Amino acid sequence: MTASSEKDSTMTVGEIIDKLVEAPNPFRWEAFDGSTAGPADAKYTVRILSPEGLSYIATSPGDVGFARAWVTGGMEVEGEHLAHPYGIFDTLRDLYGQFRKPSAGELLKIYAELRRMGALQIQPLPEVERSSFLERSLRQGLSRHSKERDADVISxxxxxxxxxxxxxxxxxxxxxxxxxxxxxxxxxxxxxxxxxxxxxxxxxxxxxxxxxxxxxxxxxxxxxxxxxxxxxxxxxxxxxxxxxxxxxxxxxxxxxxxxxxxxxxxxxxxxxxxxxxxxxxxxxxxxxxxxxxxxxxxxxxxxxxxxxxxxxxxxxxxxxxxxxxxxxxxxxxxxxxxxxxxxxxxxxxxxxxxxxxxxxxxxxxxxxxxxxxxxxxxxxxxxxxxxxxxxxxxxxxxxxxxxxxxxxxxxxxxxxxxxxxxxxxxxxxxxxxxx
The missing domain is CATH 3.40.50.150 (Vaccinia Virus protein VP39)
Structure with missing residues (x-):
């Protein structure tokens, strides 16, 4: 593949977002590569700040992916304080309802782009991962709501x-x-x-x-x-x-x-x-x-x-x-x-x-x-x-x-x-x- 054809085959972050979210997109998106998606007059602007932030959203579209990108600093929302981002939830409800399932070909292109960016090797939220105790509970054969596992959950x-x-x-x-x-x-x-x-x-x-x-x-x-x-x-x-x-x-x-x-x-x-x-x-x-x-x-x-x-x-x-x-x-x-x-x-x-x-x-x-x-x-x-x-x-x-x-x-x-x-x-x- 020539350098020119390789460049033509890459996708911008804005194009990836367009593949993941049905129109009309409820957010304005601005990305680290300079690309955009969504209407310019949207109430809230999402800034994707890193390939890692994009990877969280693209590989787990919905509340988990959005939250991971938010918490790790891979994404920010204009105008919302980190302690009380209440205002975005009306728009998030619309967003979660508009995520679409890309075709197999589109998914291959998206994952190829994430791989090119080096964003598929990240680990999700090691600082705040709340499920690590479950691995221990499962290894020990502890069932859900056993006394030992409940103690781990509460802790x-x-x-x-x-x-x-x-x-x-x-x-x-x-x-x-x-x-x-x-x-x-x-x-x-x-x-x-x-x-x-x-x-x-x-x-x-x-x-x-x-x-x-x-x-x-x-x-x-x-x-x-x-x-x-x-x-x-x-x-x-x-x-x-x-x-x-x-x-x-x-x-x-x-x-x-x-x-x-x-x-x-x-x-x-x-x-x-x-x-x-x-x-x-x-x-x-x-x-x-x-x-x-x-x-x-x-x-x-x-x-x-x-x-x-x-x-x-x-x-x-x-x-x-x-x-x-x-x-x-x-x-x-x-x-x-x-x-x-x-x-x-x-x-x-x-x-x-x-x-x-x-x-x-x-x-x-x-x-x-x-x-x-x-x-x-x-x-x-x-x-x-x-x-x-x-x-x-x-x-x-x-x-x-x-x-x-x-x-x-x-x-x-x-x-x-x-x-x-x-x-x-x-x-x-x-x-x-x-x-």
Missing amino acids: AHYDVGNEFYELFLGDTMTYTCAYYPSEDAGLDDAQINKYRLVFEKLRLKEGDRLLDIGCGWGGMARYAARRGVHVIAVTLSQEQAEWGRAAVEADGLGDLAEIRYQDYRDVPESDFDAVSSIGLLEHVGVKNYADYFEFLSGKLRPGGLMLNHCITYPDNHKTRKGEFIDRYIFPDGELTGSGTVVRKMQDHGFEVLHEENLRFDYMRTLRDWCENLKANWDRAVDLVGLPTAKLWGMYMAGSEWGFEHNVVQLHQVLGVKLDENGSRCGVPERMWWRP
């Missing part, structure tokens, strides 16, 4: 470092949906209001015993202990447990609240007055719901109450999250609809008394987390590195968009354990808590 996400989470979670150190008393309420007030809501729904009072599973940094445990409730709280994150124990001691609550580094399935105590599960069910696995609710019903006295607070889908057909979330954020995580949660509670130990959807509250919570991360961006990068900080910004902004657009929801479901005669043991008929 992969939550043991990034307490100081990093302190930058955006606020004073309450709460990594679950807040409950805003008004649209303009602050994050800390909204988180305290969420604990108030859970406390009142569970009819807790001084002297009662609460089991709080998936307790995070111990916010619910400390809220209840301040009101005279005896709490056993468990988490599979060693760093969370250490932080929570220190907070309990600092608040002088050591006689009432115990924070354990422990799987909830290993809690030996029983006869609790209430169980709170705030943000744990997402990690349990839909096939394990029956065992989960049966186990927790067995931990309650007759008439005891359980509050389950978890992310759900708007319907009951889907269970697995997107590839990006599953690979880099919450490995092994599973969601389903609130109807499935209610049915499994009803079938396995509980009469369901009440359920409600707080998805707009989670939208606001994520917005406030992103803004806190934005305000502390330089420190976040110092603590965890630019790739991980960008990863968290993208996932939280995308989740904010998802709750606003009903891609996901947040449901609280309240249930009571009946006695052998079907009695609620004094639990009232009507709603007894303040909304």
